[in-house]
Amino acid sequence: MxxxxxxxxxxxxxxxxxxxxxxxxxxxxxxxxxxxxxxxxxxxxxxxxxxxxxxxxxxxxxxxxxxxxxxxxxxxxxxxxxxxxxxxxxxxxxxxxxxxxxxxxxxxxxxxxxxxxxxxxxxxxxxxxxxxxxxxxxxxxxxxxxxxxxxxxxxxxxxxxxxxxxxxxxxxxxxxxxxxxxxxxxxxxxxxxxxxxxxxxxxxxxxxxxxxxxxxxxxxxxxxxxxxxxxxxxxxxxxxxxxxxxxxxxxxxxxxxxxxxxxxxxxxxxxxxxxxxxxxxxxxxxxxxxxxxxxxxxxxxxxxxxxxxxxxEESTLKNPENPDYNVENGSIDFENVSFSYNTSSEKPILNNINISIKSGDTIGIIGGTGSSKTSLVNLIGRLYDVTDGVVKVGGKDVRSYDLETLRDEVSVVLQSNVLFSGSILDNLRWGNENATEEECIKACKLACADDFIQSFPDRYNTHIEQGGTNVSGGQKQRLCIARALLKKPKILILDDSTSAVDTATDARIRKAFRDEIPDTTKIIISQRISSVENADKIIVMDDGEISAIGTHEELVNSSPIYSEIYSAQTGGSGDFDKKGEL
Structure with a gap:
């Protein structure tokens, strides 16, 4: 001491x-x-x-x-x-x-x-x-x-x-x-x-x-x-x-x-x-x-x-002796992955996960609360290390990369987002400190944030209070999505990050992603069927395991969990969460 x-x-x-x-x-x-x-x-x-x-x-x-x-x-x-x-x-x-x-x-x-x-x-x-x-x-x-x-x-x-x-x-x-x-x-x-x-x-x-x-x-x-x-x-x-x-x-x-x-x-x-x-x-x-x-x-x-x-206290995550500084693409592979927050736990949080995602694909992840959806995507940017198995990005084990290099290529937007005190531009440049105002505006247009920013008297110089208390939840989420896009990542993870956004705006954001960043791998975690149904592949999680994988049409017919969620959200109950038009 x-x-x-x-x-x-x-x-x-x-x-x-x-x-x-x-x-x-x-x-x-x-x-x-x-x-x-x-x-x-x-x-x-x-x-x-x-x-x-x-x-x-x-x-x-x-x-x-x-x-x-x-x-x-x-x-x-x-x-x-x-x-x-x-x-x-x-x-x-x-x-x-x-x-x-x-x-x-x-x-x-x-x-x-x-x-x-x-x-x-x-x-x-x-x-x-x-x-x-x-x-x-x-x-x-x-x-x-x-x-x-x-x-x-x-x-x-x-x-x-x-x-x-x-x-x-x-x-x-x-x-x-x-x-x-x-x-x-x-x-x-x-x-x-x-x-x-x-x-x-x-x-x-x-x-x-x-x-x-x-x-x-x-x-x-x-x-x-x-x-x-x-x-x-x-x-x-x-x-x-x-x-x-x-x-x-x-x-x-x-x-x-x-x-x-x-x-x-x-x-x-x-x-x-x-x-x-x-x-x-x-x-x-x-x-x-x-x-x-x-x-x-x-x-x-x-x-x-x-x-x-x-x-x-030493970080449990360390760079390898000769780290790799180049992430080839946004492909993701989970090979026999198991994970526990506590190594002494009897049951792992994630168990025997096997997934292969091509670069540029849009992947939806859906499942009940506590099904370990967030734990799964946390392994991609190596926020935690796997207990067993291998997670690969760009065809290489994530543990072979330089940590900063890997995380620069993986942008994560959480449901509970954080904005810092300063102007909107200051917050956006957390994604890229050298971004020009034009690049910031473009990212905000992709995230459907430009419209409400333009309504502010000071526009992009509008001051954000600590924690973003002077903007709504939906506005905060869209600013955080724009901030993530400024990193120009190879992998973009949206962890229920459009939950405070209406379905029409959610659909516009997804359409912008599909048209403007087709080469970026997009992983969308959501509780709403409308947010994931047009994905190339949808992963259904249940109790730390993959219950089913497939397209929307395939899962409606083959997955009881997915079918139940779909019926609950789109049945004749007057549900407001009908799928947005693209």
Whole structure:
């Protein structure tokens, strides 16, 4: 875990080294002041030597300025190092997440990834700054102060040694108790973020079903769980401060009592006692700093573990050693393919799939909910790898291709489409960042999107809100189809992506595909017979297996499943979903 995180200090090594050096300079300057003060009292004030008082006063002032300079520079370099470290961690995590396969993404919740990229990294940033500054300053200050006290008077210094051992035992016990609480806190943060994310993204549904009270109660439960854990951790740590102050005052009383007796017995000077009392505060404040560091480290250990999980997660999909960068055509072959999301599952999601699709064909896929239609097409672009068998595109195993090359040739339009904030042109150019406006317009005409775009005041420069909330479901689907077409793919997969479009528009889109992109292999997943009945071949899926393959006419007569769907949709029930005219 430490090794994983340490790699991301790169670029800020200088700042990470300079910070503790400046903190040590500050400590050295501070530790000299009590010694100089002792000399001022014993050799200057007690003996009435004004020259010595002035000299030692100037030295103390110089030490104070040096300490101030060291503290300021340590703070500046520490801030740069910790902020840079946090930036590197976020960049590395985000970059690694982009490389994840769908199988990797399935391991983490969206809310969990957001928490790791924000709250967890902030905890690491604060801990790292604390480590660079206090982890060097406090122990160094403690060692020097203890050394000085033993040089001044070894007997009295033993009082500090006893105090340090006592506080060390107490802190060790408290940190052990609080670690388990802090480990659970960030899991509760995930739940809190999930509640917020669901509520904000689905606020229209919440309001339409008048479920605001339910959402508020759910959010309150999440915040109360977080509150209770923090209270438990803080209750365990709250005893640190009174114990620390009790130890400080106990040491002051003991040093004052025994020191006064030593002064009376001429075993110690007034200046030495003053220095001992000053070092007392330095020692115990250093212990307090060490305690704070350990608390911060304890909190950040859970965050460090969660961040390391994201950084160490390797994609289940990797490029071959010598990848193929050329996809010849859009032909697709499934040879004895079986697939499971979980390798330990008893029954595969897809079982013994054998299909041969020619380049340029239009293929319809139909079946009930849960028949694994989407799982089937996810294997074509290698979003998942098969468990058994081979999927071929252009006559070659998809695992032999460079991943980016393969996915550039396979465009997928989902039912639940996503548009990003920006103009319509910005969204369209996700398909091809170098596409001209004319190419964008042509793609939109093929997707039957140009008509409604032209009705907007700003046309193709119309701003799309995050998630496409200012366009209808059908408009969003057509924009996403146009975006996919701009990739000029060899394979176009429409996964129920015209479900929000009326049948007439659906028919126009399919006609445009047939006339304008005849060489592109088109796979249409749909619940509507009208969307697939003119396909070259229709695949009927049932419970992860191919129930039947054939043309519309063949399946009406030979496939009970297809015939039942056809009858339900086109029977004399006044169904609105009659086939569209081409």
């Amino acid at each position: 430490i090794k994983t995180l340490a790699k991301h200090i790169k670029g800020f090594v200088k700042e990470s080294v300079m910070t503790p050096l400046f903190m040590i300079l500050e400590v050295v300057a501070e530790m000299l002041i009590p010694l100089i003060m002792s000399s001022m009292i014993d050799e200057g004030i007690n003996e009435g030597n004004m020259q010595h008082i002035i000299t030692t006063g100037l030295l103390m002032g110089a030490c104070a300025l040096i300490g101030l300079f060291g503290g300021i520079m340590g703070g500046i370099y520490g801030a740069k190092a910790s902020a840079g470290f946090a930036r590197n961690l976020r960049m590395a995590m985000f970059e690694n997440i982009q490389s994840y396969s769908f199988a990797n993404i399935d391991k983490f919740s969206t809310a969990g990834l957001v928490t790791r990229l924000t709250t967890d990294v902030t905890n690491i940033q604060n801990a790292y700054q604390m480590i660079l500054r206090m982890c060097f300053r406090a122990p160094f200050s403690l060692i020097i102060a203890m050394t000085m006290t033993f040089i001044i008077n070894a007997k009295l210094a033993c009082i500090y040694l006893i105090a340090i051992v006592f506080l060390g035992i107490v802190l060790g016990f408290l940190l052990k108790v609080t670690y388990k609480y802090f480990s659970q806190v960030f899991e509760k943060y995930d739940e809190l973020n999930a509640s917020i994310q669901e509520n904000v993204s689905a606020i229209r549904v919440v309001k339409s079903f008048v479920r605001e009270d339910h959402e508020v109660k759910k959010f309150n439960r999440a915040t109360n769980n977080l509150y209770r854990l923090f209270v438990k951790a803080e209750n365990a740590m709250v005893s640190v401060s009174p114990l620390m102050m009790m130890t400080v005052y106990g040491c002051i009383i003991a040093i004052s009592w025994f020191g006064a007796n030593m002064i009376v017995g001429s075993e110690m000077t007034t200046g030495e006692l003053t220095s001992m009392l000053t070092y007392c505060m330095n020692i115990l404040m250093s212990l307090l700093m060490v305690a704070m560091v350990f608390v911060m480290i304890t909190m950040s250990l859970a965050s460090a573990r969660r961040i390391s999980e994201v950084l160490n």
